[in-house]
Amino acid sequence: MTALRKPSDLRRTQARTGYLFVLPTSVLYLTFVLAPVILTVILSFAYYDPMLGSRWVGLENFQRFFTDRRSLEILWNTLRFTFFAVTFNVSIGLILALALNRAMPGWLLYFFRLAFFLPVIIAAAFVSIVWSYFFGDDLGVINYFLRVLGLPAVRWLTDASTAMTSIVIMDVWKNTGFFMIIFIAALQGVPKSIMEAAVMDGTPAWRQFFRITLPYISPVVFFCIVYASIGALQVYESIVILTQGGPGDATRSLSILIVEQGFGSFQIGYAAAISVVMTVIILVITAIQQALSRKWVQR
Amino acid sequence: MNTAMQTQAAKRWLDYTIIAVIAVLAIGMLLPFLWLFSVSFKPVSEAYKLPPTFWPTSLDLSNYAAVLASRVPFLQIYGNSLLIAVVVTVGQLVTCTLAAFAFARLEFRGRDTLFVILLIGLMFPAQVTILPIYLGYAQVGLINQPIGLGLMYLTSSFGVFLMRQFMLSQPKALEEAALMDGAGYLKIFWRISLPQLRPALSALGIITFTQTWNYYFQARVLLGRETSMTLPVAMDVLRGYLGSGSLSLVMAAMSMSILPVVLLFLIAQKFVIEGITMSGIKN
Numbered sequence: 376m377t378a379l380r381k382p383s384d385l386r387r388t389q390a391r392t393g394y395l396f397v398l399p400t401s402v403l404y405l406t407f408v409l410a411p412v413i414l415t416v417i418l419s420f421a422y423y424d425p426m427l428g429s430r431w432v433g434l435e436n437f438q439r440f441f442t443d444r445r446s447l448e449i450l451w452n453t454l455r456f457t458f459f460a461v462t463f464n465v466s467i468g469l470i471l472a473l474a475l476n477r478a479m480p481g482w483l484l485y486f487f488r489l490a491f492f493l494p495v496i497i498a499a500a501f502v503s504i505v506w507s508y509f510f511g512d513d514l515g516v517i518n519y520f521l522r523v524l525g526l527p528a529v530r531w532l533t534d535a536s537t538a539m540t541s542i543v544i545m546d547v548w549k550n551t552g553f554f555m556i557i558f559i560a561a562l563q564g565v566p567k568s569i570m571e572a573a574v575m576d577g578t579p580a581w582r583q584f585f586r587i588t589l590p591y592i593s594p595v596v597f598f599c600i601v602y603a604s605i606g607a608l609q610v611y612e613s614i615v616i617l618t619q620g621g622p623g624d625a626t627r628s629l630s631i632l633i634v635e636q637g638f639g640s641f642q643i644g645y646a647a648a649i650s651v652v653m654t655v656i657i658l659v660i661t662a663i664q665q666a667l668s669r670k671w672v673q674r
Numbered sequence: 675m676n677t678a679m680q681t682q683a684a685k686r687w688l689d690y691t692i693i694a695v696i697a698v699l700a701i702g703m704l705l706p707f708l709w710l711f712s713v714s715f716k717p718v719s720e721a722y723k724l725p726p727t728f729w730p731t732s733l734d735l736s737n738y739a740a741v742l743a744s745r746v747p748f749l750q751i752y753g754n755s756l757l758i759a760v761v762v763t764v765g766q767l768v769t770c771t772l773a774a775f776a777f778a779r780l781e782f783r784g785r786d787t788l789f790v791i792l793l794i795g796l797m798f799p800a801q802v803t804i805l806p807i808y809l810g811y812a813q814v815g816l817i818n819q820p821i822g823l824g825l826m827y828l829t830s831s832f833g834v835f836l837m838r839q840f841m842l843s844q845p846k847a848l849e850e851a852a853l854m855d856g857a858g859y860l861k862i863f864w865r866i867s868l869p870q871l872r873p874a875l876s877a878l879g880i881i882t883f884t885q886t887w888n889y890y891f892q893a894r895v896l897l898g899r900e901t902s903m904t905l906p907v908a909m910d911v912l913r914g915y916l917g918s919g920s921l922s923l924v925m926a927a928m929s930m931s932i933l934p935v936v937l938l939f940l941i942a943q944k945f946v947i948e949g950i951t952m953s954g955i956k957n
Contacts, residue, residue: 396776477693487696496946615910
């Protein structure tokens, strides 16, 4: 083995090693992400029936989705849930981060991070079962405390007009800690010198926030909004466990409809079309975020 | 001077008030967990009794024993969850670090294009891949096979992205010196790059394990048979079987199910939070 290597040799081994190292990931990614996405798009234009033969149906599946009152209601539910879940998750996460962004003993910070982050790491499928007992009508934990305080009991999950709110409440409990953690890190990146100068000038706290802090962390805020939206649009298990989509269709989400149509009624093409709609919404939200952050965030 | 001291004092009291409010909220956040632990130790007949309790009065393990002795194959389901989570975690640590090293350190044609294509994967929800995967799995007999769920997640765009970020933030000097000495890239990757990345590997490992442990949508679609289920899916089934008899048993099963994730988090809070902020901030 000689220590002297020709640059061209080195470049060739480098390229060869590079391809070798990305090979496992590329193959798996192609098999389990890229190809399935393309196949789903293809399926969305078809009526799929392996027994009697599949056929192309053009835009029929999409037409059905956008003209059916039930599916439109479910789309609206999902968008409504997304709007409220994202708004409260991100804003409460930011408020908590601002509150925690001050001097305190290390063990206290450890405890706070633990308390707010624990719900994030436990499966929604688990905590939803606990919450279903919290939200119970007569034996429910929350209604018990309402009664103790002399307040009327709430039909958290069994009333069509409150069920969605209850699901948002649990979602915020579960996820806001994630955004809190990200905002804490972002706030620590705001230069101390600028903040100190503002304090010396006697700038009021709310103004410091809107003039200095918020612009500085705005890229992170945008990231959080998009991240939260992508998650919220897929909402599934919390609803399945808390209300099974009910009462009626009041809390049914797109994911539930996809499983119901694809794996319940074996309307594969229709289910594919619904998942394409969901993906397009995600892509549009991401594109809007990209465009907005290019326009506003640069400073 | 006096007013300055007064504002100082006022600010300190404001700090204390805010911390006190946060402390109350933090305890509120923990109530569902405290309730579930407390119920898991209660005798079956008292599970529904109000007022609710948030602290176990006894450490009676008979509900836990009853879950293990029930006709639900709880241990097997537990084993399925462990198998999938371990396979996926090990798989991702290998595939993602290899790919990340290539993207961060090696030059080859099409590298950046490939990386962008990989990143696009972050935007595709499981809902848009599950139908073809289900149909394909049905062909090759992977439905109701726990390992089938594991296969899907042997790599992840997020993992590659996260490890690449960590690698890029590392000094290259050592690696270049080793290269000059005639070391091969595999050796550099294994001997120099990876040992420096221990915190990042822990972060990715814990995040991946937790995520895999918690999968529901995919698991519910692919693993319908009871003996092939994972814990999150089985919990709902358990609730049907055991719940009619006893809430305490369901909560005992739940306590056992969340234990690995809670332990991991208690031990390695720092790594988890580092990994998550790293991915959030650098995005």
